[in-house]
Amino acid sequence: xxxxxxxxxxxxxxSFEGGGSGDGPASTSSAQIDTDVEVPAAEWAPxxxxxxxxxxxxxxxxxxxxxxxxxLSTAEDDGTSYAGLxxxxxxxVVRCDLGRGVAELVTAKVGRGLFTASPSMxxxxxxxxxxxxxxxxxxxxxxxxxxxVQRPLTALEILISSEARAHGPEGYDLLVVDGPLRxxxxxxxxxxxxxxxxxxxxxxxxxxxxxxxxxxxxxxVFHLGTAWGGWTWYLRLPGxxxxxxxxxxxxxxxxxxxxxxxxxLADLSQATLPRxxxxxxxDPRAPQNLVPIAGLERRLRGMxxxxxxxxxxxxxxxxxxx
Amino acid sequence: MADxxxxxxxxxxxxxxxxPDREPxxxxxxxxxxxxxxxxxxxxxxxxxxxxxxxxxxxxxxAEITTTRVDPExxxxxxxxxxxxxxxxxxxxxxxxxxxxxxxxxMGTGRDGVPVFLNADFLDGTRGxxxxxxxxxxxxxxxxxxxxxxxxxxxxxxxxxxxxxxxALIFNVKGEDxxxxxxxxxxxxxxxxxxxxxxxxxxxxxxxxxVYAPPRAGDSSGAPDVSSRLTGVDTFYWTxxxxxxxxxxxYVFADADDERQQYTMVVHSVTAHLHRYSVPAExxxxxxxxxxxxxGDLVDHIVEQLTDDETRSTWAGSAVNMGTVNAFARRLIGSxxxxxxxxxxxxxxxxxxxxxxxxxAQVTVVDLHNLPDRAQRFVxxxxxxxxxxxxxxxxxxxxxxxxxxxxxxxxxxREGTSPIKEVLLxxxxxxxxxGVILIGAQQTASEVERxxxxxSAIRVxxxxxxxxxxxxxxxFLPPAMRQRALLARPGTMxxxxxxxxxxxxxxxPFPAWATRKSESGPPPSDTMKxxxxxxxxxxxxxxxxxxxxx
Numbered sequence: 102x103x104x105x106x107x108x109x110x111x112x113x114x115x116s117f118e119g120g121g122s123g124d125g126p127a128s129t130s131s132a133q134i135d136t137d138v139e140v141p142a143a144e145w146a147p148x149x150x151x152x153x154x155x156x157x158x159x160x161x162x163x164x165x166x167x168x169x170x171x172x173l174s175t176a177e178d179d180g181t182s183y184a185g186l187x188x189x190x191x192x193x194v195v196r197c198d199l200g201r202g203v204a205e206l207v208t209a210k211v212g213r214g215l216f217t218a219s220p221s222m223x224x225x226x227x228x229x230x231x232x233x234x235x236x237x238x239x240x241x242x243x244x245x246x247x248x249x250v251q252r253p254l255t256a257l258e259i260l261i262s263s264e265a266r267a268h269g270p271e272g273y274d275l276l277v278v279d280g281p282l283r284x285x286x287x288x289x290x291x292x293x294x295x296x297x298x299x300x301x302x303x304x305x306x307x308x309x310x311x312x313x314x315x316x317x318x319x320x321x322v323f324h325l326g327t328a329w330g331g332w333t334w335y336l337r338l339p340g341x342x343x344x345x346x347x348x349x350x351x352x353x354x355x356x357x358x359x360x361x362x363x364x365x366l367a368d369l370s371q372a373t374l375p376r377x378x379x380x381x382x383x384d385p386r387a388p389q390n391l392v393p394i395a396g397l398e399r400r401l402r403g404m405x406x407x408x409x410x411x412x413x414x415x416x417x418x419x420x421x422x423x
Numbered sequence: 424m425a426d427x428x429x430x431x432x433x434x435x436x437x438x439x440x441x442x443p444d445r446e447p448x449x450x451x452x453x454x455x456x457x458x459x460x461x462x463x464x465x466x467x468x469x470x471x472x473x474x475x476x477x478x479x480x481x482x483x484x485x486a487e488i489t490t491t492r493v494d495p496e497x498x499x500x501x502x503x504x505x506x507x508x509x510x511x512x513x514x515x516x517x518x519x520x521x522x523x524x525x526x527x528x529x530m531g532t533g534r535d536g537v538p539v540f541l542n543a544d545f546l547d548g549t550r551g552x553x554x555x556x557x558x559x560x561x562x563x564x565x566x567x568x569x570x571x572x573x574x575x576x577x578x579x580x581x582x583x584x585x586x587x588x589x590x591a592l593i594f595n596v597k598g599e600d601x602x603x604x605x606x607x608x609x610x611x612x613x614x615x616x617x618x619x620x621x622x623x624x625x626x627x628x629x630x631x632x633x634v635y636a637p638p639r640a641g642d643s644s645g646a647p648d649v650s651s652r653l654t655g656v657d658t659f660y661w662t663x664x665x666x667x668x669x670x671x672x673x674y675v676f677a678d679a680d681d682e683r684q685q686y687t688m689v690v691h692s693v694t695a696h697l698h699r700y701s702v703p704a705e706x707x708x709x710x711x712x713x714x715x716x717x718x719g720d721l722v723d724h725i726v727e728q729l730t731d732d733e734t735r736s737t738w739a740g741s742a743v744n745m746g747t748v749n750a751f752a753r754r755l756i757g758s759x760x761x762x763x764x765x766x767x768x769x770x771x772x773x774x775x776x777x778x779x780x781x782x783x784a785q786v787t788v789v790d791l792h793n794l795p796d797r798a799q800r801f802v803x804x805x806x807x808x809x810x811x812x813x814x815x816x817x818x819x820x821x822x823x824x825x826x827x828x829x830x831x832x833x834x835x836x837r838e839g840t841s842p843i844k845e846v847l848l849x850x851x852x853x854x855x856x857x858g859v860i861l862i863g864a865q866q867t868a869s870e871v872e873r874x875x876x877x878x879s880a881i882r883v884x885x886x887x888x889x890x891x892x893x894x895x896x897x898x899f900l901p902p903a904m905r906q907r908a909l910l911a912r913p914g915t916m917x918x919x920x921x922x923x924x925x926x927x928x929x930x931x932p933f934p935a936w937a938t939r940k941s942e943s944g945p946p947p948s949d950t951m952k953x954x955x956x957x958x959x960x961x962x963x964x965x966x967x968x969x970x971x972x973x
Contacts, residue, residue: 195479377477400479
């Protein structure tokens with residue numbers, strides 16, 4: 102079998118994000134919802150931050166970045182050909198100790214993978230870097246490959262999230278995961294932070310409550326009945342424009358928790374997250390892209406290494422293997 | 424820099440480069456720039472987010488190193504990521520080339536508190552000579568550094584017998600600062616003593632100093648014109664006979680603009696006439712049958728002779744027009760007030776009154792601070808000329824003579840010529856072989872004759888004026904050091920010597936000798952004798968502990 106690195110493509114080296122900035126939800130979801138969890142649906146109103154809530158001193162924030170290093174194609178011995186993707190990804194945890202005023206990178210891990218459906222592909226050694234093969238089921242079209250990178254990245258995020266927590270003895274902390282919780286729902290005291298709203302989950306009447314939120318206010322907790330659903334609520338971060346959905350984030354927590362615990366987490370998130378909101382002139386994704394997350398992503402991208410160097414190394418490695 | 428380590432400016436560091444086929448190369452250097460920043464901050468305002476604990480960032484320090492030595496001389500770069508150590512002991516000496524100096528003169532400590540040396544080869548004329556010190560007056564401590572350097576030459580023993588026999592001629596231009604070189608400093612504390620000990624120097628005043636001061640104006644006894652120092656001061660003056668026979672008249676016209684005037688030829692013919700026709704007469708001179716007893720008389724006589732149509736041509740030559748003669752006469756008359764106290768016909772001829780370092784003490788201080796500008800130029804010009812001619816006559820480079828002269832830009836300006844500038848240029852260009860070492864100080868090296876600055880092997884800079892620091896004369900300072908020179912504290916100098924590629928930042932200790940009356944301790948015993956007599960006929964030159972012999 103022979104491997105070829107595709108010629109340079111502007112998209113290589115660029116990291117990619119899920120979704121755009123989005124002005125508001127574009128489609129309506131048909132998911133089952135239960136809006137009577139915290140207050141009856143008829144009494145829904147914006148909830149102000151409660152004075153009795155003590156925000157945690159220590160907040161962990163988890164995020165990951167991905168980057169395509171090169172597109173590959175294989176020439177199998179039987180004459181068939183498969184597309185492949187060499188990608189680098191990294192996940193890290195920032196520990197924001199608001200009491201001491203220190204934000205530090207607790208752990209960060211870099212992984213590199215070769216995503217392909219080719220049955221004969223083996224690990225590729227490009228210079229000092231090893232690209233591990235992640236075999237894709239099915240025909241493995243090139244367009245499906247970038248999505249496949251998410252799975253090992255999520256695994257990496259779960260791994261380092263529990264690692265980061267293992268160091269600290271403090272019981273009163275909060276872990277914020279960038280994006281939906283999905284497979285990370287078993288982590289304790291953890292909330293998922295969804296920056297962009299693609300779907301409308303609430304009925305139109307209740308959506309009015311969402312758009313009526315002022316900075317720092319949240320909606321009551323409701324239950325989402327989708328496969329990855331759970332307890333969830335909307336929150337408006339400060340610093341957005343006056344557009345109805347600007348600065349609105351959806352926060353979710355594990356469905357395994359009791360409603361009381363979910364409400365407690367909602368209060369905690371309301372007391373904690375607005376502090377981290379970014380300002381528009383520093384971050385085009387403000388205010389939803391939280392300051393520690395943005396800093397973490399910059400650091401992680403730095404750790405991915407130089408994309409041109411890796412592309413060269415991959416090219417050399419594949420040429421040698423022929 | 425790794426966590427927990429730091430470097431400061433001027434630290435000496437060393438690293439090794441391992442090569443496949445030969446011994447490792449040691450690369451040493453000096454820190455010339457340091458910086459610290461938040462890695463991870465994009466905007467300046469991110470520091471608030473970092474301090475608050477919301478933005479992850481790392482404080483990263485970095486230092487810029489200027490290479491001073493590659494040993495063996497295989498010019499390979501240090502490998503990125505190689506471990507760098509702060510150099511101490513032999514490694515530091517090697518990095519700063521001290522190990523190659525056969526004779527090293529301590530000149531202070533580096534920022535790391537360890538002694539820093541000057542290569543004596545570049546001071547005593549072996550491979551170079553002359554020192555040029557620049558800096559703002561008042562804060563740059565130029566004179567203090569010059570005297571400390573002299574002290575180190577005399578006392579460190581680095582020059583061997585040359586150091587002990589060397590003489591110094593110091594012109595005291597401002598205040599009475601340098602008149603107490605042989606008085607202990609009462610403000611000397613333990614820390615300063617320890618500083619001297621570290622440099623292996625005794626913390627004592629200069630041992631053998633002679634101070635010359637001009638006679639008091641209008642005083643016929645010729646008592647020295649000093650107010651604070653009362654003992655051990657001798658008067659210097661020139662007799663009219665010396666003025667005529669040594670052809671000193673040109674030094675009266677030592678302004679740079681004097682030389683551009685037409686009357687220079689009158690100056691020279693009058694000088695020649697005086698030399699040829701004057702006859703000594705009891706202190707004064709007699710010329711054309713007339714006895715002249717003072718400088719005023721001499722000036723009046725010359726002017727009278729020049730304005731008289733009959734005698735003019737014998738004094739000034741025939742082709743001189745009246746305008747030129749008048750210009751000369753005007754200036755000559757103008758010099759009466761300034762020079763009358765220095766050129767005398769009324770004081771004893773035999774009394775020692777001339778400044779001669781060979782017959783004086785180890786350190787000769789000539790006090791000029793009470794003299795007007797024209798008189799200062801006259802004294803400096805005549806003294807340097809006399810000394811240099813003595814050296815030329817002797818024809819040997821030993822003993823060494825160090826000449827310390829402040830405000831060099833006044834005596835050897837970049838533009839124009841003058842008799843003094845000629846002498847100084849002579850010293851700068853030929854002094855090295857004759858053992859005359861010029862330690863010149865000036866506020867602005869850019870205004871000093873270029874040939875004098877370029878002939879100085881050792882260049883020293885104290886605090887500089889920002890506009891001055893940008894001039895090419897300071898090209899030897901790396902940009903970062905140039906910036907630092909704007910902030911240099913008193914007692915901190917940047918010294919550039921030919922065999923070290925980076926100027927060294929030096930802190931020299933507080934003087935162990937008094938620099939003003941208020942801090943002076945008891946005078947040394949042998950200065951007491953001058954209360955009795957201006958010059959001790961029994962004194963052995965260079966002896967220090969002899970008491971009053973009667």
